[in-house]
Amino acid sequence: MRRGAGYRRLWVFDFDGTLSPIVPVRTEARMHPACRSLLLDLVRAPGNMVAILSSRSLEDLLPRVPVPRVFLGGGSGLEWRLHGGQRILPGRDEVLSAKRGRTRIAPVLKEISSIPGTDLEDKGWSIAVHYRKVSPEARTTLGSLLEKVRRKKEIRMFEGPAVAEIQLVPGWEKSLGLASLCRFLRFDPSGGRIVYAGDDENDGTAMRWAISRKGTALAVGIRPRVPGARVVSGPAALANAVRRIACLSGREEGEKRGAACR
Numbered sequence: 517m518r519r520g521a522g523y524r525r526l527w528v529f530d531f532d533g534t535l536s537p538i539v540p541v542r543t544e545a546r547m548h549p550a551c552r553s554l555l556l557d558l559v560r561a562p563g564n565m566v567a568i569l570s571s572r573s574l575e576d577l578l579p580r581v582p583v584p585r586v587f588l589g590g591g592s593g594l595e596w597r598l599h600g601g602q603r604i605l606p607g608r609d610e611v612l613s614a615k616r617g618r619t620r621i622a623p624v625l626k627e628i629s630s631i632p633g634t635d636l637e638d639k640g641w642s643i644a645v646h647y648r649k650v651s652p653e654a655r656t657t658l659g660s661l662l663e664k665v666r667r668k669k670e671i672r673m674f675e676g677p678a679v680a681e682i683q684l685v686p687g688w689e690k691s692l693g694l695a696s697l698c699r700f701l702r703f704d705p706s707g708g709r710i711v712y713a714g715d716d717e718n719d720g721t722a723m724r725w726a727i728s729r730k731g732t733a734l735a736v737g738i739r740p741r742v743p744g745a746r747v748v749s750g751p752a753a754l755a756n757a758v759r760r761i762a763c764l765s766g767r768e769e770g771e772k773r774g775a776a777c778r
Contacts, residue, residue, distance in 0.1 A: 593693010676716030
């Protein structure tokens with residue numbers, strides 16, 4: 517595997533709601549064509565490394581990314597797939613922590629699952645509570661139950677578009693997944709060399725981490741509200757914005773900006 521010393525920039529993207537539009541049936545999520553084209557161009561351009569950092573499991577994420585030479589992070593970065601198929605997996609401590617977290621919240625999850633319209637998605641390292649189809653009346657009850665989860669010791673919950681993501685490994689968040697990626701790539705993220713794009717509260721932790729190192733953050737949609745992040749309306753708008761940053765437009769305007777991009 518080539519290490520990060522010879523690369524100028526690391527591009528990291530969330531998947532759902534960022535590279536893929538939010539869909540009613542989560543198993544039908546597919547990368548937006550404009551984003552697929554963007555990633556292909558990014559990995560072909562000299563000096564770039566590209567990664568996707570998702571809360572989905574690696575097994576779920578793999579078939580949704582039809583682009584070679586992209587680092588794939590599942591479980592918010594607890595597990596990674598590198599070029600050539602090599603994998604970096606969490607240790608025994610993380611496995612046991614997730615198991616304990618699952619046990620602690622099991623009774624509340626049972627109550628949550630009884631609410632009509634709720635959809636619990638077990639991602640291995642986290643559990644997502646989808647509530648798009650929950651009635652306004654039932655959302656009050658759901659909110660009380662989610663607050664019970666939030667008060668559990670060592671359990672953290674992140675909000676997204678009509679979903680609450682319960683992180684089972686204490687203290688874990690996408691900023692840690694992003695930092696770990698930089699470490700094993702031996703990539704120095706300082707000096708504005710990192711770009712992160714996402715659409716929920718967990719992504720917000722990675723955005724702040726990137727901005728703190730003078731990097732660029734792109735927030736897709738109305739969340740997360742991160743000071744300093746550029747806001748784009750959806751996956752297609754994200755692809756256009758990244759092309760401008762990377763000078764991949766191929767237009768005369770992009771060529772004029774070439775020196776600044778390099």
